[in-house]
Amino acid sequence: MAKDRPTLLSPSQRHLVTRFGYGVDATLARDVRRAGGASAWFERQLTRPGSFPDAPAEAVRRWWPDLDRKPADLWQRQVQEVRGGWQVMEDYGRWLLVRRIRTRRPVLEKMTEFWEGMLHVPVSGDAQFTWRVDYGDTIRRHALGRFDQLLLETTTHPAMLIFLSAATSTKRAPNENLGRELLELHTLGAGQYDEDDVKASARILTGWHVDLWKSWDRSYVKEDHWTGKVEVRGFSHTNRKADGRAVTKEYLRYLAHHPDTAHRVCERLATKFVRDDPPRSLVKRLAKVYLRNDTAIVPVLRALVASKEFRASAGDKLRDPSEDVVATYRALGVEVGRPTRNDSGANAMIWQASGLGLSPHAWPRPDGTPVTDDVWASPARALGSMSMHWSMAGGWWPSHGLRYREPKAWVPAKKPIRFKDLVDDVSRDLLHRPASRRLLETACLATGCKAREKIDREHGLYQWGFPRLLAAVLDSPDHLAC
Amino acid sequence: MTTHETTSPGRTSRSCGCPDFDEARLALSRRRLVGTALAGGAVALGPSLAGTGPQAYAVTGRTATALAAPGGSVLVLLSLRGAADGLSLVVPHADPVYYAARPRLAIPAASLLAADAMFGLHPALAPLVPMWNSGTLAAVHATGMATPNRSHFAAMEAIEDAAPGSSERNGWLNRLLGELPGTSPLQGTAMGNQVPTSLFGAHPAFVVNRVDNAKVSGTEEDGRRLASLRHAWTGSSPMSRAVRDAISGAETFGLARDTSAGTPTPAYPGTGLGKALSDVSRIVRSGVGAEVITVDQGDWDMHTDAGTLEWGDMKRNAGDLASSIAAFFADLGPAADRVTLVTLSEFGRRVKENDDYGTDHGFGNVMFVAGAGVRGGRYYGSWPGLHDTLDGDLLVTTDYRSVLAEVVTRRFGVSVAQVFPGFAPQAVGVMA
Numbered sequence: 048m049a050k051d052r053p054t055l056l057s058p059s060q061r062h063l064v065t066r067f068g069y070g071v072d073a074t075l076a077r078d079v080r081r082a083g084g085a086s087a088w089f090e091r092q093l094t095r096p097g098s099f100p101d102a103p104a105e106a107v108r109r110w111w112p113d114l115d116r117k118p119a120d121l122w123q124r125q126v127q128e129v130r131g132g133w134q135v136m137e138d139y140g141r142w143l144l145v146r147r148i149r150t151r152r153p154v155l156e157k158m159t160e161f162w163e164g165m166l167h168v169p170v171s172g173d174a175q176f177t178w179r180v181d182y183g184d185t186i187r188r189h190a191l192g193r194f195d196q197l198l199l200e201t202t203t204h205p206a207m208l209i210f211l212s213a214a215t216s217t218k219r220a221p222n223e224n225l226g227r228e229l230l231e232l233h234t235l236g237a238g239q240y241d242e243d244d245v246k247a248s249a250r251i252l253t254g255w256h257v258d259l260w261k262s263w264d265r266s267y268v269k270e271d272h273w274t275g276k277v278e279v280r281g282f283s284h285t286n287r288k289a290d291g292r293a294v295t296k297e298y299l300r301y302l303a304h305h306p307d308t309a310h311r312v313c314e315r316l317a318t319k320f321v322r323d324d325p326p327r328s329l330v331k332r333l334a335k336v337y338l339r340n341d342t343a344i345v346p347v348l349r350a351l352v353a354s355k356e357f358r359a360s361a362g363d364k365l366r367d368p369s370e371d372v373v374a375t376y377r378a379l380g381v382e383v384g385r386p387t388r389n390d391s392g393a394n395a396m397i398w399q400a401s402g403l404g405l406s407p408h409a410w411p412r413p414d415g416t417p418v419t420d421d422v423w424a425s426p427a428r429a430l431g432s433m434s435m436h437w438s439m440a441g442g443w444w445p446s447h448g449l450r451y452r453e454p455k456a457w458v459p460a461k462k463p464i465r466f467k468d469l470v471d472d473v474s475r476d477l478l479h480r481p482a483s484r485r486l487l488e489t490a491c492l493a494t495g496c497k498a499r500e501k502i503d504r505e506h507g508l509y510q511w512g513f514p515r516l517l518a519a520v521l522d523s524p525d526h527l528a529c
Numbered sequence: 530m531t532t533h534e535t536t537s538p539g540r541t542s543r544s545c546g547c548p549d550f551d552e553a554r555l556a557l558s559r560r561r562l563v564g565t566a567l568a569g570g571a572v573a574l575g576p577s578l579a580g581t582g583p584q585a586y587a588v589t590g591r592t593a594t595a596l597a598a599p600g601g602s603v604l605v606l607l608s609l610r611g612a613a614d615g616l617s618l619v620v621p622h623a624d625p626v627y628y629a630a631r632p633r634l635a636i637p638a639a640s641l642l643a644a645d646a647m648f649g650l651h652p653a654l655a656p657l658v659p660m661w662n663s664g665t666l667a668a669v670h671a672t673g674m675a676t677p678n679r680s681h682f683a684a685m686e687a688i689e690d691a692a693p694g695s696s697e698r699n700g701w702l703n704r705l706l707g708e709l710p711g712t713s714p715l716q717g718t719a720m721g722n723q724v725p726t727s728l729f730g731a732h733p734a735f736v737v738n739r740v741d742n743a744k745v746s747g748t749e750e751d752g753r754r755l756a757s758l759r760h761a762w763t764g765s766s767p768m769s770r771a772v773r774d775a776i777s778g779a780e781t782f783g784l785a786r787d788t789s790a791g792t793p794t795p796a797y798p799g800t801g802l803g804k805a806l807s808d809v810s811r812i813v814r815s816g817v818g819a820e821v822i823t824v825d826q827g828d829w830d831m832h833t834d835a836g837t838l839e840w841g842d843m844k845r846n847a848g849d850l851a852s853s854i855a856a857f858f859a860d861l862g863p864a865a866d867r868v869t870l871v872t873l874s875e876f877g878r879r880v881k882e883n884d885d886y887g888t889d890h891g892f893g894n895v896m897f898v899a900g901a902g903v904r905g906g907r908y909y910g911s912w913p914g915l916h917d918t919l920d921g922d923l924l925v926t927t928d929y930r931s932v933l934a935e936v937v938t939r940r941f942g943v944s945v946a947q948v949f950p951g952f953a954p955q956a957v958g959v960m961a
Contacts, residue, residue, distance in 0.1 A: 237682065365767075426775035438746065493756075
């Protein structure tokens with residue numbers, strides 16, 4: 048068995064692709080090696096993600112045809128009780144999860160997820176669901192582009208306008224919801240604006256309109272736009288024209304280029320991709336890169352990955368619920384097929400994520416899916432993770448529309464294998480790293496096997512105890528950390 | 530069942546050859562000693578996979594006895610997330626500015642419930658009127674933090690931390706736990722998936738989504754999975770602590786899982802809040818030692834579509850709140866004499882309505898206090914009067930900590946200084 052072992056990426060390479068991916072498997076390791084190492088792979092992921100063929104991931108979209116229906120169509124189907132919006136949104140989460148399992152462009156996917164978290168529009172919500180898939184697609188198009196363009200697209204997108212009450216805001220009494228969260232969550236940050244800024248921000252954003260509950264068309268309604276001088280944190284405009292679209296664009300461009308925004312964006316990036324409470328010096332450095340490059344994302348990510356803080360952070364982050372689900376499928380090598388029933392694996396995945404605490408983009412508040420570990424390090428999460436690992440280690444649930452690997456994938460047919468070598472093989476396969484001493488001890492405790500014990504296909508471990516070993520590996524910090 | 534605590538675990542026959550096995554084993558025994566002092570689980574001697582005999586450490590099962598004196602007080606903190614509009618929940622019908630500032634949103638005085646000369650309850654709160662009339666429900670108006678903070682996120686942190694000026698991340702309920710005797714890992718329990726700021730801190734907090742899920746799957750046969758988990762998660766990281774808390778909490782939680790859901794009249798609504806409070810009732814009735822329990826109700830951020838008496842989010846959310854609380858106290862039965870429930874929101878809404886049947890972020894709010902020890906059937910607080918301007922806010926005349934301080938000192942006998950450092954509460958009178 049030992050001679051068949053796949054070559055492992057070095058720890059530093061493993062770190063980079065783990066943090067910016069969804070779990071290292073053989074395909075990913077091969078992509079990295081072919082690209083000439085993790086750095087070269089990362090550069091290609093940033094600048095030419097299309098050069099990684101991704102047909103199996105692209106094909107998944109067709110599994111849930113409602114994802115490509117127009118807003119008015121989706122709404123009609125909800126009203127006529129053909130299919131509820133919440134069901135379409137479940138499909139959206141499922142699509143994201145299966146896509147993350149399959150994709151060979153994990154950096155693009157990870158950054159799409161990151162921006163969808165920061166510029167958050169929750170999937171639940173009777174009105175915004177109509178535009179929510181388009182919103183995610185819009186973000187994916189800009190995920191490795193420039194923040195100023197991304198911010199313009201998201202702020203004026205119907206899903207955001209609906210969610211944060213700007214779709215029907217008028218000059219008579221401008222709704223402050225989007226104007227405020229734009230400043231607090233999407234750009235400058237808490238404490239960097241005052242109540243007059245909020246009011247002016249809300250006034251600037253009047254006029255952007257969505258025809259709610261009817262056609263769901265987007266438009267700009269000049270009669271609703273508040274005119275007159277506006278000032279927000281150094282941004283000033285006479286705002287005389289009834290058409291305020293140009294003012295909005297200038298305003299968003301100003302915000303995207305503000306040093307406080309640079310700080311906030313880079314702090315969140317560093318929190319997600321380096322560690323909770325990232326060093327101020329790192330955030331400052333990244334913010335400089337962001338401003339110097341006209342808010343382009345790629346140079347910031349390059350600088351982040353090149354930093355000593357990033358290199359020193361291997362294993363310091365905890366996988367969030369969705370990441371745990373995806374990494375578990377990838378680690379076990381579960382093949383996910385097109386769903387044909389309600390409880391097919393590709394459908395059930397969304398309930399697995401919510402069982403761990405959160406399905407994709409279901410965070411109910413506008414601040415979006417948290418990127419700090421402490422939120423996810425809760426007993427409820429621990430119980431949820433252990434439950435999922437256990438049921439998947441045994442292939443017990445979900446069981447329909449999936450193919451799990453059998454113990455024979457690890458235990459050779461002819462010659463018995465020592466338990467410690469078996470644990471090492473499983474660790475290399477599931478975690479892409481040799482088994483640590485602690486993992487071996489853990490596996491001994493979990494199975495009752497001794498390190499030197501011979502395991503063959505007659506052995507109880509092979510016959511019926513294998514889930515205990517796989518669960519012990521999945522439950523370990525080595526799997527939950529990334 | 531303590532046999533295996535005191536006998537040697539039989540290292541020679543059990544050694545797996547792992548270098549750290551003995552150390553792990555000792556750690557396991559220590560934990561077991563602590564664990565079994567609390568819980569009376571059963572030893573399951575499952576067959577070894579390798580056929581090497583009984584597993585000496587194999588313990589699982591659930592608590593056989595309640596952990597705390599069943600007569601202790603319980604505080605349920607119900608957070609209305611998103612900033613509820615206190616001016617709709619408890620309407621100041623005698624303040625003319627209220628009607629002037631809210632031509633479409635204002636609740637007509639004639640429809641109000643439990644009205645006095647100044648205030649009345651939103652009609653959707655009808656399920657709570659029996660509690661109001663029997664004197665177990667009160668409202669304190671114009672409450673909040675000393676200074677306005679209109680950021681949901683910053684305000685939630687500040688109001689739940691409740692220690693202005695301190696940089697320690699230690700919520701007020703966590704500080705309260707530190708003052709309470711008792712050893713249950715469930716002493717502080719949050720319903721949901723995350724530890725809220727109020728419970729975050731040095732003392733462990735258990736978090737449970739649904740009572741029936743609060744168990745470690747795969748531990749039915751023997752204790753191997755728990756032993757391996759404990760061995761894997763010995764570090765000091767937040768997740769290590771969470772795993773250990775999960776294991777001890779889930780073991781203790783057996784009684785709550787065995788306690789059946791109540792079928793009160795009025796019934797629980799089929800909402801998230803209704804389900805959560807039904808589970809809280811099971812936890813309290815089972816006597817597992819939970820003394821501080823947090824529950825959330827979301828969706829109070831009504832910038833649009835708060836609506837009127839006929840339609841909208843306010844009618845829906847207020848109705849859910851009232852039905853859930855009424856069902857909860859009916860369900861508790863005799864245990865209701867021990868339980869005090871308090872509602873809290875990060876801030877209130879502005880006086881003036883905006884253009885689409887909603888209100889923007891404001892300042893002062895109302896708090897409800899219900900259950901044990903409450904001098905109910907009346908409105909508390911001092912009314913500052915409203916102003917019909919764009920910035921018009923309900924000013925805060927009662928610091929929310931004064932209300933909470935009254936609850937914790939009267940129900941738990943703890944000192945204010947420990948729970949709300951540096952704070953001198955004013956008398957509210959809402960608690961007996």
